[in-house]
Amino acid sequence: MFSPVDDIKSRLDIVDIIQEYVPLKMAGANLKGLCPFHREKTPSFMVHRGRQMWHCFGCNLGGDMFTFIQKIENIEFPEALEVLAKKANVELKREDPQLRSERQRMRELLSASAQWFAVQLQGAQGAEALRYLKETRVLIPDTLEEWLLGYAPKGWEELTRFLRAKGYRDQEMVNAGMALAGRARGVYDRFRDRIMFPLRDHHGAIVGFTGRQLHENKEEGGKYVNTPETLLYHKRAVLFGLDKAKQDIRAQGIALVVEGQMDVISLWQAGIR
Structure with a gap:
């Protein structure tokens, strides 16, 4: 019987997960992009679809989709498990409410x-x-x-x-x-x-x-x-709408900050996201 981790990995592709944060281009059998964990001009961040692993030759970090989410979101493994379980539509067993x-x-x-x-x-x-x-x-x-x-x-x-x-x-x-x-x-x-x-x-x-x-x-x-x-x-740790805008912010390299919640929602409805 699959563990939740194995179940999630069987349903998700690491390339799809990482491309939500990092633009990737084909490089032979693999994909590459600019590392999100250190500043660089020449791509040294590699993603191996076959092995479902990633590695940066610039900062020597690497791992699977779980370690990537932990690193990019600055969270611990249990939170990364919940994030990826939601994406994979995998139901995690919950403890008794008490x-x-x-x-x-x-x-x-x-x-x-x-x-x-x-x-x-x-x-x-x-x-x-x-x-x-x-x-x-x-x-x-x-x-x-x-x-x-x-x-x-x-x-x-x-x-x-x-x-x-x-x-x-x-x-x-x-x-x-x-x-x-x-x-x-x-x-x-x-x-x-x-x-x-x-x-x-x-x-x-x-x-x-x-x-x-x-x-x-x-x-x-x-x-x-x-x-x-x-x-x-x-x-101080909450910015309204960041959960919806973070991918576009990373992709475009710019964030538009406005005064209130209604401003954010109105801009979102107008297609400015």
Whole structure:
């Protein structure tokens, strides 16, 4: 029986994986390109399709698709395994929910929250927010789906009730930045009556949210509110849209940085990616 690593390798081609980051050209039976791990003008980075290996003769680094992803993304093997498993449509066996790490539980909680917000946007409570996005911001349905935009309803315990029903504890919601703990009210939703923008790390995993007020209300905080610092979300380490733009940035050697999430999304919809 194949291990997950063997299964992934049987489904993916190292050339396809590396070409997402490095332009390659044929060089005999192999392919070559400029090494992404050191500065060079003459290509010394070789990829061997037959052996499913890569090697740079300039900096003497090399390995398989897993070591390449670890090096290029600056991650450890378990994270590289998840990245490549997703590309290969290989399902990794999960531990019992009670034994999962706090990080993994938090990732799943945030993903469930994003999906719930997206459903609310398309429902009766999100009608005004949806109209604002479509008519004022001129966003099309494909764009809303691609960026998983959502709506946090006005109620105080809408999301928390949903997450409790999914098996998440109140403290997990607070730790993930999705709920606040009050003396009188108990645990309640952090985001209310806001258009929700999922914040993703450079792999595309949701690590937090930005919530934009639909109706300006100073008593509910600023116009834009972010998830607080958590195990997964560190504001200085997250650049909105980088997960979608990183390949084009590497290919073109230039990045266009704009002010806000809506600017990024509007440019993406216009074909500037």
